[in-house]
Structures are given as structure tokens and as C-alpha cells.
Amino acid sequence: MKQLLSVIALVLAVSAGALAHNGNEHVRGVVTAVSAQAVTIQLADKSTKTLSISAKTEFENSGKPAHLTDVKIGDRVVVDVPEHGSNALLIKVGAIAKK
Amino acid sequence: MSRGSPVLRMAIITLAAVVLVGAVGIVWLVNANGFSARTLPTPVERVVMRAVHRWSVPSAARGLKNPVAFSPEAWAESRAHFADHCASCHGNDGRGNTEMGRNLFPKAPDMRLPSTQDKTDGELYWIIENGIRLTGMPAWGKGGTEDADTWKLVHFVRQLAQLTPDQLKEMEAANPKSPAELQEEKDDERFLAGEDVPPPVAPHHH
DSSP states (O other): OHHHHHHHHHHHHHHGGGGGGGGEEEEEEEEEEEOSSEEEEEOTTSOEEEEEOOTTOEEEETTEEOOGGGOOTTEEEEEEEETTOOBOSEEEEEEEOOO | OOOOOHHHHHHHHHHHHHHHHHHHHHHHHHHHHOOOTTSOOOHHHHHHHHHHHHHHSOHHHHTOOOOSOOOHHHHHHHHHHHHHHTHHHHOTTSSOOSHHHHHSSSOOOOTTSHHHHTSOHHHHHHHHHHOOTTSSOOOOSOSOSOOHHHHHHHHHHHTGGGOOHHHHHHHHHHSOOOHHHHHHHHHHHHHHTTOOOOOOOOOOOO
16 A cells, blocks of 8 residues: 555656646846836846736745845846746845856 | 337337437547546536545445544644645645646545535545545545544645645645756756756646
8 A cells, every 4th residue: 555655646746747836937037127016137048037026926035035125136036927927926036146 | 919009119219219319429429529537527427426426435434523633733734744645636725726636537626615615524534545436536545544644634624714825835845846846946046056057947737
């Protein structure tokens, strides 16, 4: 029975790949503009993406809760957005981008 | 031996012809369209499934009482257990609004609704422990009546409406992750630390 449960758990775990981030996408980039309403990010391919910020947007810095004021131009960020959406759900702030 | 009246014989022949045409029609339709799990169960299927669900739980099991007292610790354990084993289909909030839950046949139910909440604790325990035939619900236990972890999950089901956003977020962290997701998390951390990493891959559906 334990083997059976392990197989089921494995199947579910592998199948969960379809549920990547609960349907959210990760956007990685460097902040080029930020306001109370939106953050603009330059992606690896040098294109930019503007994501809206709302009262529901959460912020995180080194795994700890942070604030909009912690997001600065030049920061590296990873932003969770709904698939095919543009409203930021969670903005993780990291190091200052290399020059 | 009487061979029956001509009217009766005609009625029987007509009925047989209607049944034959109907059967041929069903075979043709099935052959042309196949079966899909994406459709909703038909009214006939719903009636059959309700009956199967009812019969799948022995009457003695319906009256079982939860031997595990509800406590914040038991609730926390059940949240972590549910997030790891059940949420892929049922969702952390029990609504069944996940890719797998939406596409099962029948679809994973919204467990906050009376169709689940009206079941007795014994019925919920039995279903988690033994699964339900002809659905996506597997048997998670050994079939006994004293699996404390399963009884804690019964508490979890009862508390679905009380889940807070913080608890749901905590459960998200406990959801199973694929190797690709784990890699992406690592890449995110490396990117935030200033390293160069490949761009993230958009989530795929299957």
C-alpha cells in the first residue's frame, strides 16, 4: 500500500507541473520605472514590460515582507503575474543590477 | 399456443425497430464524437453517480464520529497534508478550480457546498480512505476506521470556509512542485542575487 501511495503521490507531483505557480507566470527583469500604479521592467531580451500595481500587490525582499518603497530603479525583481495578465501579484526585490 | 393479435405483434415490431434505430444512432454518435471528460455529466450520469456515491459508503461508516479532537495543531497538520496530497485536484481552498480538478470526469466538486458539507464525518472519512469508483478520487488509506491523518482531513474539509489568505499562502508553499518549477525557483533566487540565468519559461498546461 505504501508503494501504491508513493506512486500516486509521484504521479500527482509530476502532474502538478501543469499547475506551474498556480497558473502564474514569473517575470524577471530590472526595474526601469516605478510608481504607485505600475512598475516597468526591462527583460533579458531588452524589451520592457509594464505591470500594474494594486492594493493587493505584495512585496518581498530576501524572503521578508517589503513595501513599494523598497522597489527602486535598477533593482532586479521577479514578479508573479497571472498567466496572460499584467497585474503584479507579488514583487520580489533582489540585488541592484550589474552595470 | 396463441401467437397474439396482429396489433400486438405490430406494436412489438415497431418498438423493436425504434430500439434498434436508437441503438444504431447512439453507436453512430459515439463513434463519430467519442467520449470526452471535458463535457459535463448528462442528467442520467448524474443520477447514476449520485447513487454510486451513496452506495459506496457502508451504512455503518456513515455514523462514525471523528475520534480526533479539533485543535489548531490538528488543523495546521491537515492543511499541510491537504496541500501536499489533495490540492492538485481540489485546490487549496477546496473549490476544485485547478487544471486537473476542472478536467476530471466528473469534475472535482466545490467542497464548500452542501453536496460535500452535508455528508457526515463518517462519509467524508470513508471517501478519503477508500476513494470513489469511476471518479478521479483515489483510495488514500488502508481502509480502516482509525487513521488519524484522515480524520484530521475531515476537520480540514469542515473548516474550508474559515481559511484565511495567510493560511492559503502557507499552503501554496506546501503544494507539490515539478522539477521544472523547482529549477525556476532556484533560477529566480540566483537572478535576484545578481547572477545571469536563462529567461523563465511560461507555464505549460500539459
